[in-house]
Amino acid sequence: MKRYQVIETIEQLKAISDSLRLEIVTYLTKEAYTGKQLATMLNLSASKVHYHLKELENHHFIQVVRTEEKNGIVQKFYRAVAFDFKVSDDLLPSLQEDTMLTQESMLHHLRSSITRLYNAPEASFMQFADEEKRPPSIASTSEFKAPRHQIQAWLLKYKALLNELVEIEDQFQKQVAAGEADDVEENFYMVTVGFMTNERYFVAEDESLPDNYEHLPSEFEHLTDKIVVKKKKASEAPDDRRE
Secondary structure (H helix, E strand, O other), rough: OOEEEEEEEEOOOOOOOOHHHHHHHHHHHHOOOOOHHHHHOOOOOOOHHHHHHHHHHHOOOEEEEEEEEOOOOEEEEEEEEEEEEEEHHHHHHHHHHHOOHHHHHHHHHHHHHHHHHHOHHHHHHHHOOOOOOOOOOOOOOOOOOOOOOHHHHHHHHHHHHHHHHHHHHHHHHHHHHHOOOOOOOOOOOOOOOOOOOOOOOOOOOOOOOOOOOEEEEOOOOOOOOOOEOOOHHHHHHHOOOOO
């Protein structure tokens, strides 16, 4: 399966700008399924799923990768042709008029991450284990009110950091190929979705913790962990007095 598929026509754009079709593609990026299997997973009628499979196949988003005969019926197993989709710049005028694809593309990333989250091993989430056994992870939902140009400048820095991760992977793969390092079974999966909106949810009249609690110390000034601890009483504080 290819890494990318380029959307080149308005017809393709319209075909993939559908939440159900994107959900079907999400399933088919991981494994090959029949229409009947997908219908069961999606709790939909087989005829409805087959209609959308045919549309996706006609527009080259999925393909039949194998067939099996069962009880005299030939079953088709479909798979996505690529893990991700890119849009040709020829379609930019259409994207400017219709934002649905951008929204559905973001949802596609979120749906994919939910599926992978539930399928990941328990060891991926041992955040309360000893530090040396704790796997790298991050989970955060935030809002930031600032001028657009400042957010844009920050995004450039963030994308540079993501590019640094790619460089780290490339260097590691070269070391493995050269026999300078042992390959690892794990990889770090991350999904990022951010957008400007007029709604603001995270607004509280009082953002302090209850009087008897405090945040665990953190290397970050404004990002705190989910865990809080009870404040130490004065009698429990270490005695720093020198004799």
